[in-house]
Every structure is written in structure tokens, then in C-alpha cells.
Amino acid sequence: MNNAPSFDTELKNIANKKILVVTTAWNKDFLAPAVKEITQHAKAEEIDVSLKFCPGSLELAATIKRTLKGAQYDGVIALGLVIKGDTPHFKLVSRQTFHDLGKVALDFETTPLVNGVLTVDNKVQAEERINPEKMNKGREFSSSLFQMMSS
Numbered sequence: 001m002n003n004a005p006s007f008d009t010e011l012k013n014i015a016n017k018k019i020l021v022v023t024t025a026w027n028k029d030f031l032a033p034a035v036k037e038i039t040q041h042a043k044a045e046e047i048d049v050s051l052k053f054c055p056g057s058l059e060l061a062a063t064i065k066r067t068l069k070g071a072q073y074d075g076v077i078a079l080g081l082v083i084k085g086d087t088p089h090f091k092l093v094s095r096q097t098f099h100d101l102g103k104v105a106l107d108f109e110t111t112p113l114v115n116g117v118l119t120v121d122n123k124v125q126a127e128e129r130i131n132p133e134k135m136n137k138g139r140e141f142s143s144s145l146f147q148m149m150s151s
Helices: 027-044 057-070 089-107 121-128 139-151
Strands: 017-023 048-054 075-083 113-120
Touching: 017 027, 017 057, 017 089, 027 048, 027 075, 027 139, 048 057, 048 139, 057 075, 057 089, 057 113, 075 089, 075 121, 075 139, 113 121, 113 139, 121 139
Parallel strands: 017 048, 017 075, 075 113
Antiparallel strands: none
16 A cells, blocks of 8 residues: 555646755665656656765765755755664664754755655565555655655
8 A cells, every 4th residue: 555645736847957866875776666766757857866875874864965065956865775673773773864864854944855765674565665566655755856846
């Protein structure tokens, strides 16, 4: 089941804009279909995409903040994947990542930021959420960002 938002309004003034997608080297293969969906959706809307990698989800916020200080983007997607293991690491990484991304969103309030960090219990849930034939979170994240940029 996918409870993705349904946007009924037409996108306005988003062609020829530029977005930043920061994703992680950690779980890169799992995230590849989401990156592809975001990139294809942006291309269809005539939006330029800059793709940047950082080591893991904990580094997303700092990478975004550093990049936004040196360049102008019309929107940002932070894309990561945290899979639960047998230790408290999952909770620590998830909590800190979400906190830090929220802070960056508030620090750069004129640049819409979508938190596309997936937190899942296992690899099956990750595949369900990322697969374009299933939940297609990559498309959901880009749709959300483009809606925010259009507002």
C-alpha cells in the first residue's frame, strides 16, 4: 500500500530550474532505481539535476549544507536508506539524520528540501519502497519537490 500524496494542481514555472539530489554511497545499489526515477521525472519536466554522493545517511545534511552555501539550487532531495539491524545503530542514525535534515531545511528555508531517507526493517521493505513497479518512492519524492517548487 502506498499512501503517496495526490497533487491535483498543475505544476507552474518549474521548467529550466535546477535541483540537487544528494544520495549515499552506502546502499547505492538499492537506491539506484530511485535515483533513476527522480532523474527521469526531472528530465520530463525540463529540470536540471545535479547528483552528489556522500558516504551515508548521517552525512546527507552536512553535504547538502556545504553544497547550498556554494551554489544556487531551486530544490533539494536527500536520498538515503537505513536498514534496521540487531543493534541500536538504526535508531541513532535515523533520529540524527532526520533531525539534521530538518535543521538544514529551516536554515535554507527558501530552498525546498524533501527528506527522502527511507527507514526500513529489512531489505524486502527497501525493495518494495524503491521499486518503480511497486511503491516508487523516487517518483513520490520528485513529485513532492516539484510541487513545493511550483507553489
